[in-house]
Amino acid sequence: MKVLVIGAGNMGLIYAQAMSKSKLLNKRNLMILDNSPEKLQSLKKISQFDVYDRLEDCVPLADLIFFAVKPYHSEDLFQKIKPLAKQGQIAISIMAGVTIATLQEGLGLQKVVRAMPNLPAQVGKGVTSYTASDAVSRIELLTIENLLDTTGKSLKVSSEKYIDASTGISGSGPAYVFYFMQSMMEAALKMGFSANDSKLLVSHTFEGAVELFNQSDLSPNKWMEKVASKGGTTRAALDSMEDNNVKELIKEAAYAAFNRAIELGKEK
Ligand SMILES: NC(=O)C1=CN([C@@H]2O[C@H](COP(=O)(O)OP(=O)(O)OC[C@H]3O[C@@H](n4cnc5c(N)ncnc54)[C@H](O)[C@@H]3O)[C@@H](O)[C@H]2O)C=CC1
Numbered sequence: 001m002k003v004l005v006i007g008a009g010n011m012g013l014i015y016a017q018a019m020s021k022s023k024l025l026n027k028r029n030l031m032i033l034d035n036s037p038e039k040l041q042s043l044k045k046i047s048q049f050d051v052y053d054r055l056e057d058c059v060p061l062a063d064l065i066f067f068a069v070k071p072y073h074s075e076d077l078f079q080k081i082k083p084l085a086k087q088g089q090i091a092i093s094i095m096a097g098v099t100i101a102t103l104q105e106g107l108g109l110q111k112v113v114r115a116m117p118n119l120p121a122q123v124g125k126g127v128t129s130y131t132a133s134d135a136v137s138r139i140e141l142l143t144i145e146n147l148l149d150t151t152g153k154s155l156k157v158s159s160e161k162y163i164d165a166s167t168g169i170s171g172s173g174p175a176y177v178f179y180f181m182q183s184m185m186e187a188a189l190k191m192g193f194s195a196n197d198s199k200l201l202v203s204h205t206f207e208g209a210v211e212l213f214n215q216s217d218l219s220p221n222k223w224m225e226k227v228a229s230k231g232g233t234t235r236a237a238l239d240s241m242e243d244n245n246v247k248e249l250i251k252e253a254a255y256a257a258f259n260r261a262i263e264l265g266k267e268k
């Protein structure tokens with residue numbers, strides 16, 4: 001299987017590098033294309049894949065075309081690719097909001113996979129939800145799942161609604177975690193810790209809490225109870241969060257991302 005990644009930004013490059021290291025593909029089978037001269041310059045220094053700047057040189061060679069450009073660049077890109085694409089090729093898109101129907105119509109291809117990864121893919125700890133059009137066979141889907149798994153875990157979902165929903169949870173989610181971390185680091189600095197010490201205290205607190213959660217069957221609520229002593233410091237913090245409706249605000253934020261994903265699909 002020959003794979004072409006279009007868009008060598010954050011996500012495209014992460015996927016290209018992860019796939020190139022996996023046993024599923026070798027160097028000759030991985031192509032990458034970008035339209036930014038600076039990006040091409042830096043890509044040529046990486047020897048893991050073949051770099052292209054012209055669609056006509058690489059699109060016809062690909063079995064699987066992986067789309068990793070911003071959603072607002074997709075329409076123009078699809079127009080250029082449509083005359084070069086061949087039935088049987090599989091398009092896989094990680095673009096937020098861009099629907100399977102839009103991909104099929106824009107590219108003139110029936111075999112389409114929509115996926116939603118997240119940035120921890122960069123360290124092999126990503127989670128990618130995906131779903132496919134009926135034309136993609138089970139065996140093709142298995143290969144695609146193996147490719148997605150090179151960046152972490154994958155989750156097959158039953159419909160596109162869950163791709164938009166997972167955009168609001170896991171796709172955008174790392175930014176919510178960073179928001180929380182930033183807030184705690186700012187509080188630590190205000191309490192008088194150095195930047196380095198603030199970072200150490202906060203990053204280990206997150207890492208340790210996630211590790212505890214992952215190694216047990218307990219819910220986050222149960223873990224909160226274990227930290228909070230009656231009348232103690234944690235209770236004071238949790239009460240302050242409850243009084244300020246923080247949980248509802250976080251849910252609202254996740255829904256804002258979910259709804260924005262749906263809107264992006266309509267904007268095209
Ligand atoms: N950054 C993230 O955490 C996540 C991003 N996504 C999705 O991944 C996609 C890419 O996002 P990022 O990697 O963050 O963006 P980015 O801006 O870092 O990368 C996009 C790349 O596409 C290139 N590009 C633009 N138009 C092109 C064209 N016509 N032909 C070839 N290359 C072109 C740009 O030069 C750039 O290198 C987006 O659609 C986004 O919705 C999905 C999940 C997480």
Ligand SMILES: O=C(O)[C@@H]1CCC=N1
Nearest residue numbers: 096118167171172173
């Ligand atoms: O913010 C965005 O639109 C993309 C999709 C999920 C994460 N980044």
